[in-house]
Amino acid sequence: MTDGVDAGDPKPKPRRRGRQSVLFRDRYEQDLQHVQGTAGWIGMAIAAAVVVALPLVAQGYVVYNVTLFFVYALVALSLAVLVGMTGQVSLGHAGFLAAGAYAQAALAGLGVPYVVTLLAAIAVAALLGLVIGVPALRLEGPYLAIATLGFGLAIQQILNNWRFVGASTGTITDRPVILGIDFYGDSAYYWLVAALTALVVWMVLNLERSHVGRAFRAVRDADLAAQMSGISLSKYKSLAFVVSAGIAGLAGALYGPLIGYLTPEGFNLLLSIKFLLMVVVGGLGPLPGALVGAGFITGLELYISTFRAWSQLVFGAVVMLVLILEPTGLYGRWLKIRNYWKTWPM
């Protein structure tokens, strides 16, 4: 009788042999987590620390511009819900921004507490979203773009002629005091906006993975099939408008106190187009694309202002270049790069 190969210890001992694969799923909740894995949490912690610490280390104008970026990011997010998730185009988002800004400013002028003005701004914009969203149900593509463009221009005209909100001369807005805490300083206001932006990002991410978010995407990808599966097109299309307008309204309410002075000219068509550019350049579809796009466009504008007369030309050229080189947007490019390394070496 020969000896066995590699005769082992006759009593087996349990042992750990490395961690479970990140792909392994035994609960659906694992797919729902926004932050996955230790690396994800470390990244989150670093990002949060940078955001919180920025005013402590950076100069005032940087803090101001990053706050402006947060406001734009909120509008871009609102467009991501409407355009990216649901597939409805809007060229009138400056209108919702204006509605939120003016509503907040007007109510604050009447001595209404800040938190209430904020909620009212969201409500006013959302209501306008419903008003524009319902007729928009019958419109698609370029027709919807024209309709929303008309809405944006109409809002601008109304503000231009409405005495109560200062007509064409505009209105002054003040930084708020909440529960005795003064948010007048740039840093303080920065933290307020940053916190609200983070809250909205979290809410929109949750919306995306909920049944509402799935219905939005179903409407975008195959409206007929979605309808056949029991998704009410009118309900979800108008809901997308309401949610989107509400977020834009909140952005407006934060925008006014940030710049301090509102005029109807500030909410022109170019601004609406800029918002649309943010989501397209960032990458239509995935939500982080809106944030990336907002950051890119805000940063680009700051940088090209040094080109003076040529700035608009350079701006246009850079945007065209980005879209030609990467139709899926900056975030799409990032996903490709990430995937390249994730699948390394095969």
Place this chain on the structure above:
Amino acid sequence: MATGLPASVPELLRARATDTGLAQRVKRFGLWQRITWSEYVADVNAMAAEYVALGLEPGDRVAILSENRPEWTVADMATQTAGGATVGVYTTSSPEQLRYYLQHSDAVGLVLEDAEQLEKWLAVRDECPAVRFVLLVEDREASDPAVTPYSTALESGRRRYLSDPRPVDERLAAISPEDVALFIYTSGTTGDPKAAMLSHANIVWATEALRRALDCGPGDEFLSFLPVSHIVERLISIANPIRWGYAVSFTENLDTVLNDLREIRPTIFFAVPRIWEKLYSLVELHMKDAQFLKRVAYQRAMAAVRHARSPAGSSAGALTLALANLAVLAPLRNRLGLDRVRLAISGAAPISAEILAYFRSIGVDVREGFGLTESTGLICLCPKQVRLGTVGTPFWGVDVDIAEDGEILSRSPGNFLGYHKDPQSTAETLKDGWLHTGDIGELDELGHLKITDRKKDILITAGGKNIAPQKIENQLKSSVYINDAVVLGDKRRYLVALLVLDEDNVRHWAADRQLSYSTYTDLTQNPAVVSLIDAEVERVNCALARVETVKRFAILPKRLYHEDGEVTATLKVKRSSIAERYGDLVESLYA
């Protein structure tokens, strides 16, 4: 020698009745669901109680026609617990083959997986009166009054066992190690399949021998995807985990194996050469299409491995190798889901040394094993230090000897009881306790077994040279474009080969070159494809002795199917059947 071993696997399973550890995982609705040992035992007890109530007597057979899944293992262990023997039927079997298995084994019960398998049973049930009960696992798919849903039987059995466990417990206690536990039908590359009868003692010995060779235990992970009707897969995914307590995960189906591998990251991986060849060609083709950086990194890493393994390897080479491992090979293993594999085994058919060398170079030491159904699957296994070209040293308790005509003989506690209803074949195979394997081989100076060929496959050319076709066939099969090869030339002037294309890879190749073709047959006749294969054959010929070279070849115009009798259920080519069926084609190669 077999003293001190447990009596049977069902008894070992019963001992896990209170174990709440993980026994099995199965993927349903995209999630891996856990089955604990205690749940497993409870199901087995319930099903055994139902079998007894349905009239299963000790020694009776129950056939199972299903893909691997927990219900398979329950149906199997319940049969053994109730004193019966299990007959595993390959899911690719035709209705005609099912009829043969049922009639030949005198099965009294049949467990079917789904509507597809139910169809087969309905086609032959009039010819199988001995079958008294039929259970259907996926009962939502079809209903037939003569078929009981598996879940209904399980529920009913649960109540029976709760009210009175004695009928089952008495059966379990009455099992003797010498009782038949399994009927394993040999793949039958020649003639009708024969039913090898394996005893409880055979299987318990095999688990002991595997443990001594592989050191498996709790914490190990195994992915089950090859048919459990095969003896080795049965051992590793049913008997061995029961004995040593490691977790077995069942894949959804064969198409998801690569994904499941990445999710489970098994520590023990058993595959037939066909799967290893597939993995190899998958990587090679991916790398050919990969972007520049990935392709270069891979080529550099492989070159570093070759350099470090060559005699010229230096300490600088070792450093490069470490770097290559870190930057390329470890991520590659990770991508394949083989990064945790401690024990990679190839068996059930010979594998080419080229494939083994490849996996070794990417850091997966594949150990080739050798065994027969008649030896409970185990005879030899390569030790950790693989000697390429050998199948290693004998398992614990196995004696290997070489007969005068070169045939490999083995004597072990795993040698089977005999063939069912076939004493003549039993006597031919099992003489004085020595199993005649039908393989030709030799033992080298270190006691490693080297297999040259199947005894009956040896060719003698018209020039009088003895040629082992298997070696040539394996080298042909190591081409990524060739899936199967049959080398012929008995009493002929030269050797010819019938080849089967690797469809995926050749289609891919053709698409890259924008070749137009309509059907698979059309593809096999495309001149560009023929010249591609010609180049592959030439490459193989370069490494062969002159008499061994393949002078002419033909590409078979169709795929090979188990149902057509061209390959066995384990996808081994039936040489005689192919040679006969394509006789005209072979003649034309000698014209």
